[in-house]
Amino acid sequence: MTAKAARSPKTFGSFTLLTFTLLWLGFIILLPLINVLVTAFSQGLPPYLAALQTEDAKAAILLTLLVAAISVPLNAIFGICAAWCITRFEFKGKSLLLSILDLPFSISPVISGLVWILLFGAQGWFGFLLRDHDIKIVFALPGLVLATVLVTLPFIARELIPLMEDQGTDEEVAARTLGARGWDIFFRVTLPNIKWALLYGVLLCTARAMGEFGAVSVVSGHIRGLTDTLPLYIEITYNQYDTIGAFAAASILAGLAIVTLVLKTLLEWRFAGELAASRRH
Amino acid sequence: MTGQPDTATEPVIPDHFQAPHPATGTTHVLPGFKITLGITLFFLSAIVIIPLAALVARPWEHGLQGFLFVLTDERVIHALGLSFITALAAAVINVFAGLIVAWSLTRYNFPGRKLLDALIDLPFALPTAVAGIALSSLYASTGWIGSLTEPFGLKIAYTPIGIFLALTFIGLPFVVRSVQPVLAEFEAEIEEAAETLGASAVQTTLRVILPALMPSLVTGFSLALARGVGEYGSVIFIAGNMPYISEIAPLLIVIKLQEYDYAGAAAVGVIMLAISLIILLFLNVTQRFFANIGSAK
Numbered sequence: 001m002t003a004k005a006a007r008s009p010k011t012f013g014s015f016t017l018l019t020f021t022l023l024w025l026g027f028i029i030l031l032p033l034i035n036v037l038v039t040a041f042s043q044g045l046p047p048y049l050a051a052l053q054t055e056d057a058k059a060a061i062l063l064t065l066l067v068a069a070i071s072v073p074l075n076a077i078f079g080i081c082a083a084w085c086i087t088r089f090e091f092k093g094k095s096l097l098l099s100i101l102d103l104p105f106s107i108s109p110v111i112s113g114l115v116w117i118l119l120f121g122a123q124g125w126f127g128f129l130l131r132d133h134d135i136k137i138v139f140a141l142p143g144l145v146l147a148t149v150l151v152t153l154p155f156i157a158r159e160l161i162p163l164m165e166d167q168g169t170d171e172e173v174a175a176r177t178l179g180a181r182g183w184d185i186f187f188r189v190t191l192p193n194i195k196w197a198l199l200y201g202v203l204l205c206t207a208r209a210m211g212e213f214g215a216v217s218v219v220s221g222h223i224r225g226l227t228d229t230l231p232l233y234i235e236i237t238y239n240q241y242d243t244i245g246a247f248a249a250a251s252i253l254a255g256l257a258i259v260t261l262v263l264k265t266l267l268e269w270r271f272a273g274e275l276a277a278s279r280r281h
Numbered sequence: 282m283t284g285q286p287d288t289a290t291e292p293v294i295p296d297h298f299q300a301p302h303p304a305t306g307t308t309h310v311l312p313g314f315k316i317t318l319g320i321t322l323f324f325l326s327a328i329v330i331i332p333l334a335a336l337v338a339r340p341w342e343h344g345l346q347g348f349l350f351v352l353t354d355e356r357v358i359h360a361l362g363l364s365f366i367t368a369l370a371a372a373v374i375n376v377f378a379g380l381i382v383a384w385s386l387t388r389y390n391f392p393g394r395k396l397l398d399a400l401i402d403l404p405f406a407l408p409t410a411v412a413g414i415a416l417s418s419l420y421a422s423t424g425w426i427g428s429l430t431e432p433f434g435l436k437i438a439y440t441p442i443g444i445f446l447a448l449t450f451i452g453l454p455f456v457v458r459s460v461q462p463v464l465a466e467f468e469a470e471i472e473e474a475a476e477t478l479g480a481s482a483v484q485t486t487l488r489v490i491l492p493a494l495m496p497s498l499v500t501g502f503s504l505a506l507a508r509g510v511g512e513y514g515s516v517i518f519i520a521g522n523m524p525y526i527s528e529i530a531p532l533l534i535v536i537k538l539q540e541y542d543y544a545g546a547a548a549v550g551v552i553m554l555a556i557s558l559i560i561l562l563f564l565n566v567t568q569r570f571f572a573n574i575g576s577a578k
Contacts, residue, residue, distance in 0.1 A: 021385035032415035108511025110531035115332035211408025213514035
């Protein structure tokens with residue numbers, strides 16, 4: 001019951017398929033990536049560095065880091081809790097819970113931003129409350145965080161659930177029988193078993209949190225230097241024909257994407273057995 | 282015979298003991314059910330359920346009439362149609378191209394295979410705004426590719442073809458990553474049996490392997506389609522955003538929000554939400570259909 005091993009292409013047909021693959025991936029995936037890097041450095045290093053040191057660019061980088069630093073831990077807490085109650089207990093409505101958990105994957109990012117305007121915007125459900133108490137959610141940091149958390153909500157949970165399902169509860173039940181308390185079980189038994197999958201989920205979640213565009217663009221209000229994350233800064237500079245500014249900022253995010261892919265590949269290669277079997281996102 | 286209850290043999294029940302679950306017979310030996318379920322439900326309510334309820338409730342403030350007015354607006358119909366048709370075309374292309382890519386990556390050994398395999402996920406990892414300006418500058422009339430095609434009268438950027446190309450980029454990993462594991466685990470015995478019985482390589486591929494790949498191809502197709510219909514960041518830069526020509530549905534939501542037309546924006550949002558749910562339902566039904574065929578054999 002084994003699969004066919006990969007072999008060197010020998011027939012005419014296999015060469016044709018392989019050539020198509022190389023051309024297609026080069027054309028669809030590599031060319032845009034190369035274009036970003038080449039354009040960013042098209043006028044040499046000094047303009048590139050100068051473009052990244054404007055006040056607005058620096059503010060956008062800091063805001064992007066801040067939003068990720070708040071959203072990712074929130075999603076880690078959610079992911080661990082969701083995985084724990086879903087894989088360790090039986091209860092009614094579990095499959096409904098799982099379907100709701102997957103919803104953020106299937107809705108447009110623009111909708112993930114729109115819903116916060118409908119809740120907290122000037123004419124939103126809670127808009128009057130916020131106005132009375134002078135609290136800003138949309139067009140401010142809390143809105144950016146809420147939109148980011150919504151978009152990335154399933155990332156860590158979806159990584160942990162299949163793995164914890166596979167691992168079963170034997171070790172934890174044994175620890176419990178030997179008298180271990182809840183936190184001891186989690187930190188000494190569960191966490192060591194899921195740490196690489198958790199890291200994998202955190203990695204994908206961080207990459208998406210820093211790169212999210214559609215959802216944050218709706219709630220940001222585009223206040224320069226205040227509510228523009230790096231992806232939004234790219235949009236503004238690009239629309240102002242500041243090519244170097246836009247592509248310099250884009251090159252940072254492209255670099256981030258490459259680092260993410262490298263770390264992801266390393267994790268998959270080194271800890272394949274300790275990661276979940278299904279990984280699509 | 283002292284008449285006193287025999288307390289000594291009464292079992293000691295630990296304070297965290299819970300009765301077996303009536304449905305499954307499992308015991309909640311492990312702690313933390315209430316607190317983790319509570320946190321999970323809090324997040325799902327606050328982040329997903331209540332916000333989506335606000336979306337679904339909003340379009341009706343001018344009654345059904347108001348909703349139908351938005352739905353029958355020609356500009357809205359055109360934008361929804363454009364989003365759906367370009368996403369559909371991109372998903373179809375990705376089924377074919379993705380199948381060939383997945384096949385080459387699992388079946389052939391060649392230098393750089395691991396690197397290419399890792400690169401497949403780039404569209405997932407690369408922020409959509411970056412992909413958007415990269416594609417837009419590639420296919421614009423001054424870009425690397427645009428400057429080659431425009432002398433032949435083929436304009437790509439700022440036309441629906443550009444939207445289609447952006448969605449092809451975005452959708453590629455969905456198909457490849459759905460097909461790859463199935464192809465990698467396909468049993469060599471079945472293929473060899475077909476060959477022993479006299480099937481040619483092409484026959485084996487078309488009549489033995491391809492049917493087995495169908496469920497994963499449909500999954501990849503549906504996921505790419507659902508993603509494409511809602512895609513915003515990678516598209517708006519290359520689309521040109523001309524009403525009735527290259528304006529996509531998510532952009533219409535943004536425009537309506539800028540006009541403070543919350544109900545109109547929510548109406549478009551509800552329709553898009555319905556489209557993605559229908560795509561997922563289609564996926565679910567076809568997977569059950571394939572599972573039934575599989576078990577009938």
